[in-house]
Amino acid sequence: MKELKEQLINRIKAHFPDITVENNFNYNRFDVSINKESIHSILFYLKDVMGFKHLSDTNCVDWLEEGEFEIVFIVWSPAEKIKIFVRTRIDRNNPVLETLDMIWPQLHTYEREFREMFGIQFTGLEAPDEFILEDWQGPPPYRRDFDTAAFAAETFFERPGREDAEDVREAITKLTGEEIPEFAKKYSR
Amino acid sequence: MINDKNSQKIVDIIQNWARQHSIWVLAYGTGCGAIELPPTMTSRYDAERLGVRGAATPRQADVLLITGYLTTKTLKRVIRVYEQMQDPKYVVGFGSCTINGGMYYDSYNTIKVLDKYLPVDVYINGCMPRPEAVLSGFAKLQERIAEGRAEGAKKYKENLEWYRANQKKIIPNWVMPDYNW
Numbered sequence: 001m002k003e004l005k006e007q008l009i010n011r012i013k014a015h016f017p018d019i020t021v022e023n024n025f026n027y028n029r030f031d032v033s034i035n036k037e038s039i040h041s042i043l044f045y046l047k048d049v050m051g052f053k054h055l056s057d058t059n060c061v062d063w064l065e066e067g068e069f070e071i072v073f074i075v076w077s078p079a080e081k082i083k084i085f086v087r088t089r090i091d092r093n094n095p096v097l098e099t100l101d102m103i104w105p106q107l108h109t110y111e112r113e114f115r116e117m118f119g120i121q122f123t124g125l126e127a128p129d130e131f132i133l134e135d136w137q138g139p140p141p142y143r144r145d146f147d148t149a150a151f152a153a154e155t156f157f158e159r160p161g162r163e164d165a166e167d168v169r170e171a172i173t174k175l176t177g178e179e180i181p182e183f184a185k186k187y188s189r
Numbered sequence: 190m191i192n193d194k195n196s197q198k199i200v201d202i203i204q205n206w207a208r209q210h211s212i213w214v215l216a217y218g219t220g221c222g223a224i225e226l227p228p229t230m231t232s233r234y235d236a237e238r239l240g241v242r243g244a245a246t247p248r249q250a251d252v253l254l255i256t257g258y259l260t261t262k263t264l265k266r267v268i269r270v271y272e273q274m275q276d277p278k279y280v281v282g283f284g285s286c287t288i289n290g291g292m293y294y295d296s297y298n299t300i301k302v303l304d305k306y307l308p309v310d311v312y313i314n315g316c317m318p319r320p321e322a323v324l325s326g327f328a329k330l331q332e333r334i335a336e337g338r339a340e341g342a343k344k345y346k347e348n349l350e351w352y353r354a355n356q357k358k359i360i361p362n363w364v365m366p367d368y369n370w
């Protein structure tokens with residue numbers, strides 16, 4: 001498998017010299033990072049020429065500290081039984097990418113999700129603004145600087161907890177005469 | 190029709206007795222909880238011996254089970270369903286998510302306290318409540334109906350403005366019809 005991976009990497013590198021390859025997995029996977037201008041061509045190349053026909057998954061990673069979003073495409077070749085993680089990074093403050101749904105139509109759905117959850121704009125994406133969230137008015141919720149707990153606390157009602165913070169397990173055992181097993185004792189307060 | 194107070198009482202008792210033994214549950218599930226209903230309804234636990242059975246549409250149903258967490262999106266549908274139901278109607282909150290948010294307490298899109306949005310008659314706690322707990326919840330509901338204390342629908346009608354205000358707080362685009370029951 002190692003030789004096969006090397007071969008494939010060399011073939012990709014011949015066309016896209018500016019990629020960085022990570023190939024230290026001892027199973028059927030290697031990673032390719034590329035700048036966002038070439039992402040269309042490498043995906044087209046992998047799909048149409050090299051037989052990586054299947055898009056397994058697409059995901060977005062928020063690198064808050066580095067001010068970037070990373071979009072990862074996982075493509076799979078049924079013939080070679082190899083999967084490639086194709087990564088590209090875009091600016092977090094101006095997250096714009098051209099739509100990719102002409103390569104795999106199912107990317108359409110993923111792009112709508114990224115747009116809603118991360119606020120990434122895809123130029124040329126023809127879809128209604130709303131995807132899963134309805135009437136959403138806050139910032140894109142999957143961004144790491146979005147504080148879900150604070151947002152929830154201020155948007156929704158909260159039920160106050162018991163003030164005494166008592167362990168009710170003992171009260172229940174007294175009531176029912178049931179014994180607490182040894183292993184459970186160490187979890188009760 | 191009947192003005193005499195005592196005869197009204199007798200009618201109420203008979204009505205409540207009848208209602209207590211025919212609880213039709215709307216076949217509608219949210220969250221994880223609906224998965225506990227098939228075992229509750231089928232032969233192992235056989236909820237039908239208490240008169241609990243499924244109903245196909247809101248108009249035929251007596252009980253709305255909120256089986257778990259409610260996203261704001263689902264809440265909209267649930268409110269609409271609840272308002273379509275005919276009297277008598279009851280709401281059963283199912284699982285810790287309806288009580289205090291459960292493990293979704295910090296989610297940006299799920300409500301935490303159901304009784305601020307809909308009048309809840311009985312809560313069943315647990316994450317998830319097992320069929321035994323569900324049955325005991327239904328038994329409790331029957332008890333309350335028999336005593337004439339399951340008055341969520343009345344409370345909802347009387348305090349509609351308060352409920353509406355809470356609902357509209359998290360559903361800004363209110364495009365729902367008004368029902369006049």
Ligand code: SF4
Nearest residue numbers: 221257284285286316
């Ligand atoms: S209470 Fe537990 S089982 Fe029920 S909806 Fe919430 S998380 Fe799911």
